[in-house]
Amino acid sequence: xxxxxxxxxxxxxxxxxxxxxxxxxxxxxxxxxxxxxxxxxxxxxxxxxxxxxxxxxxxxxxxxxxxxxxxxxxxxxxxxxxxxxxxxxxxxxxxxxxxxxxxxxxxxxxxxxxxxxxxxxxxxxxxxxxxxxxxxxxxxxxxxxxxxxxxxxxxxxxxxxxxxxxxxxxxxxxxxxxxxxxxxxxxxxxxxxxxxxxxxxxxxxxxxxxxxxxxxxxxxxxxxxxxxxxxxxxxxxxxxxxxxxxxxxxxxxxxxxxxxxxxxxxxxxxxxxxxxxxxxxxxxxxxxxxxxxxxxxxxxxxxxxxxxxxxxxxxxxxxxxxxxxxxxxxxxxxxxxxxxxxxxxxxxxxxxxxxxxxxxxxxxxxxxxxxxxxxxxxxxxxxxxxxxxxxxxxxxxxxxxxxxxxxxxxxxxxxxxxxxxxxxxxxxxxxxxxxxxxxxxxxxxxxxxxxxxxxxxxxxxxxxxxxxxxxxxxxxxxxxxxxxxxxxxxxxxxxxxxxxxxxxxxxxxxxxxxxxxxxxxxxxxxxxxxxxxxxxxxxxxxxxxxxxxxxxxxxxxxxxxxxxxxxxxxxxxxxxxxxxxxxxxxxxxxxxxxxxxxxxxxxxxxxxxxxxxxxxxxxxxxxxxxxxxxxxxxxxxxxxxxxxxxxxxxxxxxxxxxxxxxxxxxxxxxxxxxxxxxxxxxxxxxxxxxxxxxxxxxxxxxxxxxxxxxxxxxxxxxxxxxxxxxxxxxxxxxxxxxxxxxxxxxxx
Numbered sequence: 097x098x099x100x101x102x103x104x105x106x107x108x109x110x111x112x113x114x115x116x117x118x119x120x121x122x123x124x125x126x127x128x129x130x131x132x133x134x135x136x137x138x139x140x141x142x143x144x145x146x147x148x149x150x151x152x153x154x155x156x157x158x159x160x161x162x163x164x165x166x167x168x169x170x171x172x173x174x175x176x177x178x179x180x181x182x183x184x185x186x187x188x189x190x191x192x193x194x195x196x197x198x199x200x201x202x203x204x205x206x207x208x209x210x211x212x213x214x215x216x217x218x219x220x221x222x223x224x225x226x227x228x229x230x231x232x233x234x235x236x237x238x239x240x241x242x243x244x245x246x247x248x249x250x251x252x253x254x255x256x257x258x259x260x261x262x263x264x265x266x267x268x269x270x271x272x273x274x275x276x277x278x279x280x281x282x283x284x285x286x287x288x289x290x291x292x293x294x295x296x297x298x299x300x301x302x303x304x305x306x307x308x309x310x311x312x313x314x315x316x317x318x319x320x321x322x323x324x325x326x327x328x329x330x331x332x333x334x335x336x337x338x339x340x341x342x343x344x345x346x347x348x349x350x351x352x353x354x355x356x357x358x359x360x361x362x363x364x365x366x367x368x369x370x371x372x373x374x375x376x377x378x379x380x381x382x383x384x385x386x387x388x389x390x391x392x393x394x395x396x397x398x399x400x401x402x403x404x405x406x407x408x409x410x411x412x413x414x415x416x417x418x419x420x421x422x423x424x425x426x427x428x429x430x431x432x433x434x435x436x437x438x439x440x441x442x443x444x445x446x447x448x449x450x451x452x453x454x455x456x457x458x459x460x461x462x463x464x465x466x467x468x469x470x471x472x473x474x475x476x477x478x479x480x481x482x483x484x485x486x487x488x489x490x491x492x493x494x495x496x497x498x499x500x501x502x503x504x505x506x507x508x509x510x511x512x513x514x515x516x517x518x519x520x521x522x523x524x525x526x527x528x529x530x531x532x533x534x535x536x537x538x539x540x541x542x543x544x545x546x547x548x549x550x551x552x553x554x555x556x557x558x559x560x561x562x563x564x565x566x567x568x569x570x571x572x573x574x575x576x577x578x579x580x581x582x583x584x585x586x587x588x589x590x591x592x593x594x595x596x597x598x599x600x601x602x603x604x605x606x607x608x609x610x611x612x613x614x615x616x617x618x619x620x621x622x623x624x625x626x627x628x629x630x631x632x633x634x635x636x637x638x639x640x641x642x643x644x645x646x647x648x649x650x651x652x653x654x655x656x657x658x659x660x661x662x663x664x665x666x667x668x669x670x671x672x673x674x675x676x677x678x679x680x681x682x683x684x685x686x687x688x689x690x691x692x693x694x695x696x697x698x699x700x701x702x703x704x705x706x707x708x709x710x711x712x713x714x715x716x717x718x719x720x721x722x723x724x725x726x727x728x729x730x731x732x733x734x735x736x737x738x739x740x741x742x743x744x745x746x747x748x749x750x751x752x753x754x755x756x757x758x759x760x761x762x763x764x765x766x767x768x769x770x771x772x773x774x775x776x777x778x779x780x781x782x783x784x785x786x787x788x789x790x791x792x793x794x795x796x797x798x799x800x801x802x803x804x805x806x807x808x809x810x811x812x813x814x815x816x817x818x819x820x821x822x823x824x825x826x827x828x829x830x831x832x833x834x835x836x837x838x839x840x841x842x843x844x
Contacts (some may be wrong), residue, residue, distance in 0.1 A: 114150045119463070119502050124169065126422060129351045135162050135406035135493060138380055141195055141412045142402045142555045143489060145393040148218040151228070154378035155282060155390030156196035159311050161346060165353040166278060167200045170361070174431030175205035178287045180236035181460050181564060182438050184275050184326075185238045188443035189247025189291070190282035190311060190382065191229040192391065195779060198226050201236040203420070204427045208235045215414065239562045240592050243584055245288025248308065250553050251267070251279035252294040253351050253559020255306035256504075256544075259570055260524065263539035264501065265456045270445045272456060279308045283321045286329065293552035298368045299337025302526040307360045308367040310336070312346070313377040333370040339363065346373035366526060380405040409603055449840055455501070462498055462566020469755070475668055475675070480635045482663035483582070485700070486601040487660055490515030492573060493599070494642045495674050497521070497542065504560060505571040506544030508553050513661075514573040514601050517543055550578045554585025554598070561594035565652065569595055575607075576600035576658055577616045589654045590629040596654040598648040600660040603633070603698045604754050611776030621758040623656055624727055632726045633658040633699035634678065638668035639725055642678025646726065649679075660700040662779045667706070675721065681730025682741055684722055693721040693801050694743055696751040696764055698724050704768075704783075705752040707790020717801050720747070724763065746810065748804045750797050750820065754788055757819070765809075766800055766818035768793050771828035787821055796820040 139158040145151035168172075171184040188197050195217055208225060216224035229242035238254070241247040255277045262348060263274040285291045298306055310329070314321045317831065330340045341356045353373065360369035376728030378389025380402040390806040394402065400410035406417070411582050446453040472492055497503040498518040505516045507525075522545045523537030530536055534545070546553040557570035572582070579586065579600050587594055605615045606719050623631040629655055632643040640657065649654035667673040667685065683703075686709065693712065697705030702723055709719035722741055726731060730738065742749060742763060753758040756771035766786070774784055783789070797820065804812050812818070819825050 100326045104260055116245070124351060124354065127351075128342040129419065129423070130161070131165065131348065132417075133164060133423055134348065135403065135408060135421050136415060137164075137199065139403050140199065140414065140416060140513045141405055142381075142394055142399045143415075144195060144215065144217050146399050147215070149393050150218045151195060151393060151526075152192040152391050153195070153394065154315070154381075154391075155190060155193040155313070156199075157310060157379050157381075158313050158347060158375035158377050159193060159196050159280065159528040161348060162280070162309060162353055163196055163200050163352050164373075164572065165350055165357060165424075167204050167353050167427070169557075170357050171224075172202075172275070172434055174206070174435050175201075175236070175428050176431060177435060179564070180272065180431070180438075181436060182275050185251075185277050186250070187238055187247045187251040187279040187711040188241055188252070189245065189285045191241030191244075191247065191313075193280070193282070194228065197225075197237065201234075204417075204423045206236045207425065213447050227431070233838060235605055237560065240588060243588065244282070244284040245291030245294075246555050246558075247586065248279060248281055248285055248288075248291035249294035249555030250559035251277050251306060251308070252298045252303065252552075252560060253556035253561075253570075254563055255303040255559075256301070256524065256556065257296065257595050258305050259301075259303060259539040259671045260542070261459070262502070264454060266460075267445075267449055267452070270441065270448065272441065272445055275305070275717075277303075277306045278357075280311060281308055282311045282316075283314060284316050286326065290551040292556055292728040293549040294556060294802075295333070295336050295338075297549065297552060297556070299333075300526075301524070302337065302528075303365040303368045304363070304366045307357060307371065308368065309371045309373055309377055309741065312372055313375045313385075314379045315385065315387050315390060316391055317387060320640040326520065326640060327337065330370075330372055337367060337369045338370040339365065340660075341369065341371045343373040347379050351392055366528075391597075397417065398509055428534030428691060438441070448559065459567050460564065462564060464502055464566075464573050465607070466500050468496050468500050469645065471499055471640055472644060474509065475638055475641070478641075478668065480666045480668070480669035482665055483637055484661055484663055485634055485636065485640050485657075486514055486599070486661060488599075488634075488640040489599055489644070489657055491637070492641060492831035493597075494643075497571065501542070502569045503571060504542045504544060504568055506546050506557075507572040508546050508550045508572075508574065509548045510574055510601075511545075513575075514572055514599060516571065516599065524779060546572075550574050550581035551585055554579075554582035555588065557596055558589045558592065559820065560592060561596055562642050566595070569592055569597065571597045571599060572600070573599035575614060576603040576613050576619060577655070580619055583622065585658070586629065586654065587622075587626060587818050589809060590626055590780065593628060593652045594654055596645075597644075598656040599659065600655065600656055601659045603772070604656040604660060604663045605774040605786060605788075606660060606700050606754070606779040607660070608779035608782060609776055615782075616755070616773030617770050617773055618756045620755045623658075626760055628653050629660065630655040630726055630728055632656065632678070634696070634725050635699055635702035635723055636666045636668055636673050638666070638675055639678050639723065645679060646674060660698060662700065664700055665706075667702075674694075677723065677728070679708065680733055680737070681726040681728065682722060682724035685739055686721040686722060688718045688720045691717045691743070691747050692717055692805070693719045693797060694722055694747045694749045695719055695797070696724050696742075696749060696760070698753055701753050701788065702789055704788050704793055708752065711791050711794035712797060715798055717798055719797075727762075728789050732819065748797075748801055748809065750789075750800070752793060754783070754786065757817075761817045765812055766797075766820050769818040769824075771819070771821065771824040772831065786824060793820070796822075
């Protein structure tokens with residue numbers, strides 16, 4: 097293949113499924129018109145990237161025929177109603193090729209993607225809706241992509257959502273959910289672990305409505321992929337449970353691409369499809385097939401070369417001719433016709449199945465099928481016995497998932513440790529799967545066994561959320577330490593403002609004998625710093641209820657509950673903890689009008705703050721205790737409320753938590769925390785080993801209070817943060833000294 101379109105006379109006699117396409121679309125427009133379009137499209141890509149000297153032109157040019165096949169002939173969508181519920185979903189996992197998608201959104205009539213907006217790609221305009229990677233806020237974009245492989249997992253989540261809804265609501269003669277999921281991937285997406293985790297699950301679940309289209313140009317940033325990959329990708333995908341179709345000429349053969357996608361769409365076997373489409377990156381460029389065409393403008397001379405290659409005037413720019421527009425002239429009307437057809441189907445469905453249709457309508461509108469807040473156990477129903485907060489989470493989540501069909505709960509192989517499976521729960525599985533050891537399920541099941549795939553779990557949850565706002569509320573679960581594997585997916589969910597609940601258990605050195613590999617020290621700092629994520633660390637069952645309520649009320653943000661493995665005291669039984677206080681992010685748990693010190697705590701270590709306050713009282717140092725389970729929500733409160741809770745103007749403030757203390761300096765003067773990794777010891781012994789005992793902490797706080805009484809708060813605060821766990825601090829310094837030897841400051 098070279099930059100000039102070859103003839104494909106053999107295709108004229110190939111049997112095709114075009115008649116099925118024609119129920120909704122015009123006849124394929126012919127080889128010559130296709131080639132004219134591809135030439136125009138590719139020259140425009142080159143111009144748009146050259147305009148501001150940046151972008152990713154190569155892949156967008158190579159994939160042009162795939163886009164023409166999808167938006168012109170295959171996909172069901174309505175440009176004037178981008179959120180139309182039964183639309184086919186398209187995911188661009190190789191998100192750097194976003195210009196490819198933006199151009200088709202413009203051509204098909206999405207009104208926000210105007211010509212001026214399209215030309216703003218890689219510009220300095222802050223109101224551009226043509227950013228460097230697709231973002232979910234743009235009409236016609238289903239998910240934000242960019243980190244490679246994420247889109248593959250998102251597409252698997254979208255396909256799961258489709259199968260679950262179809263199994264739950266479709267009835268004979270009423271296919272109210274029947275959409276396809278088309279996912280575009282590049283070489284890099286198939287190297288990323290998250291993509292491979294998700295592909296494994298898609299094949300296992302036999303998600304037949306999922307079509308992955310591989311832009312097989314064999315180039316990544318460093319060069320050709322044979323530097324790092326020598327596998328047979330088709331054999332690999334077949335081994336994962338995919339049907340595989342090859343398209344040899346993905347640069348020009350629109351007929352073959354359409355036939356391949358139609359075969360995937362109409363097959364009877366329950367398998368996802370992988371279409372291996374061979375393309376040339378930067379086709380038409382003097383550097384076509386080279387890595388240099390991936391992520392940089394071509395340069396003025398090469399842009400001229402591209403235009404000459406495709407028979408265009410090298411001195412004209414930004415050309416979209418009438419023939420190109422005419423190819424998509426009927427898309428708006430076709431979308432309206434599809435909407436009308438679907439509305440008629442829904443009317444008949446409501447007449448035939450009124451109760452089911454009423455629930456389905458709620459799901460379509462993004463409403464809960466029942467009020468979940470009404471299902472939360474009241475404080476009076478909670479046990480006062482010491483209880484792990486992970487167990488309390490199960491107490492609240494189980495009735496939600498059992499009775500509200502929006503919820504899909506899942507775990508990364510930790511069902512015995514994280515009690516989220518409700519009575520009568522059915523696993524999400526292909527109905528033919530019969531595990532040797534484990535439950536059989538169906539696509540209507542709403543409990544997901546992800547296996548040991550934390551990254552895919554979080555990213556698939558994003559796909560479930562993206563199907564339609566509010567239709568699904570995914571719950572994921574794993575040990576907190578393993579949410580470091582899931583962090584990229586959690587971050588993408590926060591970036592897209594998806595409502596989700598992540599249950600992160602075994603969240604401290606109290607986890608015990610599993611040791612420092614399983615004892616999170618630094619991870620809370622990441623999630624507390626992550627924008628738009630609500631990280632909540634409750635101390636007892638009542639505070640867990642508050643955290644669950646935050647997750648239910650936060651329709652535009654994910655929530656993570658950080659929960660203990662071990663038993664925690666139930667302070668609500670003494671009237672100290674309040675779910676209403678959790679809703680404010682922090683509150684005074686124990687007040688003392690004469691307090692000289694305020695002790696801040698969160699989660700499993702709140703009890704050490706309480707214990708220290710009791711011991712300080714024995715020393716005639718009155719102390720108050722504040723629970724601060726969610727910093728981000730607390731920061732949103734009024735200045736007056738925060739001042740009332742912290743009382744920094746009148747007391748020394750000390751934070752207590754068995755984590756790195758990063759961030760606590762915003763609220764406290766000093767802290768007792770962790771400076772090293774943990775230790776393999778029984779939970780309570782581990783706490784004692786690191787000095788987490790009420791008397792020990794009180795012994796550290798008392799001299800600080802005495803100093804403030806002599807010198808004043810201003811003197812203390814002028815020195816900055818005070819680390820009270822001096823033993824751990826000294827140990828950390830010695831460890832560092834052993835690592836770096838005699839450190840010499842190069843600036844001295």
